[in-house]
Amino acid sequence: MPVYSEKVMDHFMHPRNVGEIENPDGIGEEGNPVCGDMMTFYIKVKDNRLEDIKFKTFGCGAAIAVSSMVSEMAMGKTLDEAMKITPTSVAEELQGLPKNKFHCSNLGAQALHKAIEDYLSKQKAQGEKKE
Amino acid sequence: MPVYSEKVMDHFMHPRNVGEIENPDGIGEEGNPVCGDMMTFYIKVKDNRLEDIKFKTFGCGAAIAVSSMVSEMAMGKTLDEAMKITPTSVAEELQGLPKNKFHCSNLGAQALHKAIEDYLSKQKAQGEKKE
Amino acid sequence: MRKVYLDNAATTPLLPEVREAMLPFLGEVFGNPSSLHDWGDTARQAVDAAREQVAVLIGANAEEVIFTGSGTESNNFAIKGLALAQQSKGKHVVVSAIEHFSALHSARTLEKWGFELTEVPVDKYGMVNPDDVRESIRKDTVLISVMHANGEVGTIEPIKEIARIAKENKIVFHTDAIATAGTIPVDVKELGVDALSLAGNQFYGPKGVGALWVRRGVRIMPLLDGGVQEGGRRAGTENVPAIVGLGKAAELAKASMSARIKQLTPLRDRLLKELPASIEHVMVTGHPQNRLPGHASFCVEFIEGESMLMFLNMEGIAVSSGSACTSRALKASHVLIAMGISHELAQGSLLCTFGLDNTDEDVDYMVKVLPPIVDRLRQMSPLYSKFIKASKGGK
């Protein structure tokens, strides 16, 4: 097996926040199955905070653990705070990732950011509509 | 060890007719130490027959066995008969020689022939002197 | 916990008889076969006896068998050595698209050295069409190499037909028989090949040893220069214990081949049938009939191989996958891709290979354990939820 930390194994075996959100405020998808890893993040936003986060992930053990960890790290955070989560900070929280796993499977932060951007652009579109 | 037949081992360990002949009728030398094998044959001839043969050999197990075998095969033979001894017949008498040993160490027949030729050319020179 | 090793294509355990045969050579009998004394003689005789055993396995002459350090070395030696030895005649080489990397990458190294390379395609079963080989031949083709069977999808290739085509065109033909020698009958004369690779750890022999058989009269350049071991064709002190083990494994394989095939085939057939029956959206990869006796391979849709392997490992089951994440090169199996399988589907590749230690209970266990794992991963998979939505939408 790849040499995964205890934390990675924990999140792989017991991933937090797996699922989808009906009528989410934002959706972000990153990666593609050609490379072997793909993640979809769903978010609910309230008062500029991530009230709920769910994800679905196709990929290796690291990809699943990363998704779970990102959802946990971001839960309840303000959007600004969540945007500051980086692949490196996720890997650190996970007690490290194998070198060759860093780039392909560490897409969680990007997927979350995409979901937030999706939310923000929808907000902006709505704001424009309202105007 | 090279895969030597029993006969080769016997002649290697108990070589027949090792030595030199004082005032030989013919001397033949074949090979050279650069290649690793060198043989000197000494003969005594009486009534056109090889009355005595002795040799000295520098070389591998096969070279020593070949020399010994040649001396044994030729002993008591007429010069014509002895000239018919070939590397192949020697190898056969020895129950075969390893392939890579055939050419370098199987110089005994040649060395004997050289000794006979030496004898014949001396005879001829004497004959010419007498005339 | 039950432990089930279903990864015999990766490597097989040593048979106890093989280990027994090797042990003296890890002890008292330690000489160098090149040495000129009793220690050397004993070692050399053991190596020669093993050479004979390997030759018997493949119907060859012992002096045509060259021991190497691995299957990979055999393939490198064959492809590079046979091509380089003939480069004055031409610089075109033909291989199949599904060769093992040790053959394929060797051929690509030849490309860097100025050779041209044609990679012949395969059909959806991973089968090479001999006609495609025929069409790939050029005036300057000097070497064709097609594997006897593919280790990832189990498909057995039509080597006899391809060898005949090579012969008609007077082109040297090598086959990588690493997945077949010792497993199914391999006879160099019957196959009609000029060179053949095999490896010990594929049929209950040791790691660290392989062999290349090269027909007498076919020229080959050494890959390892140095001393004159192996008739000057492969230098280096011989790995005596491993060579002895390979010889013993060859002898045992020859003696019990049909019994082994009879043992493995029903296990394979059960799994090929029962996994797709117990899990939706599972396809068998490789040829349905012409496949290695212990070889069952699949693609499980919507999920990725590594996470499947991890959960199976937690249940004590060892298998492989050709997914990108499980390859250390992080690319989906070139074999599956060459068979026209999509990258997405290839990620769910699952390879179960039976060995002599496996039983029907192992099949039962696998068929019991895998469905909930697949289910769990699919519940997490965005691809699966898209599929479900799309099929619901379609209804």
Add this chain to the structure above:
Amino acid sequence: MRKVYLDNAATTPLLPEVREAMLPFLGEVFGNPSSLHDWGDTARQAVDAAREQVAVLIGANAEEVIFTGSGTESNNFAIKGLALAQQSKGKHVVVSAIEHFSALHSARTLEKWGFELTEVPVDKYGMVNPDDVRESIRKDTVLISVMHANGEVGTIEPIKEIARIAKENKIVFHTDAIATAGTIPVDVKELGVDALSLAGNQFYGPKGVGALWVRRGVRIMPLLDGGVQEGGRRAGTENVPAIVGLGKAAELAKASMSARIKQLTPLRDRLLKELPASIEHVMVTGHPQNRLPGHASFCVEFIEGESMLMFLNMEGIAVSSGSACTSRALKASHVLIAMGISHELAQGSLLCTFGLDNTDEDVDYMVKVLPPIVDRLRQMSPLYSKFIKASKGGK
């Protein structure tokens, strides 16, 4: 009959601890280190632990150690791989004239591939003069390879000085440390080399395994293409038991090196002194002081090596020779010839190499047994009788 193995330069026996370390990997622990399951994990961890042990032996970082299938493979890999990786910079390579054939013939293969080769000479002790290396350097020199010690005459080369010259000229420097690593202290940093070969069977480890250390940042082309084992630099399923054995042998060598040197040196010194004292016309070959601890080599005048070895073998003694007849290439040792020893004298080459099993009684036995053998062969030798006649004539 007494059995005395004095051929440890050819190969050493396995230490019992090494065998013990290997045995599990010939049994239960049979996985392929590349496999993603417990079987694979255990094997991979064992390989990594061995890599660390080898790294410690030579003062290197573990990730810079590449396992190979033999010392010969390490040398082929180094010489070809380092030169090919740099061919855009230049195509000139420098080696010493007394390299082992695995290095020398690799360099000559490079010549066939368009490289130019300079073979630096040695003095009568087999010692390379660093100034000769300096003078051989050209603008297009990309690789220098000089062995750390020669296995035939035991001479230890001034590697530090040569490495410094290479460094000053920014040329990659490889040393074949197969005769030294595990036998005398070898530290890659202290030596200042860029790449270093070693082999298990030279220091009581297994056959079929070697290693090449390459300093991080130095580029090398693989010799064996295929999978991405060994960081993509050496493909092929790892020979796990042999690698584990090499690791254990390295650990033991590191721990007991000075004790071993203390054991072997007096035996060597006795033989170097007593053989020439008990037999006339015997010369020591190689350097009188700068030589391997267990290494005693000679030329016995007027007789040939193979017949000497055969008689010694009948007395239970195993040694080697560099004579033409004992080489399977049927040429006198290129090492002795390069040292200026005549072909005639080289035929009487005799190489006695001590190991941990040898005792003073072995020296006694050798010194007792050899003189009558030499005498017997000299009585048969035409060279000796010529010499005797000439010296009598001279009186």
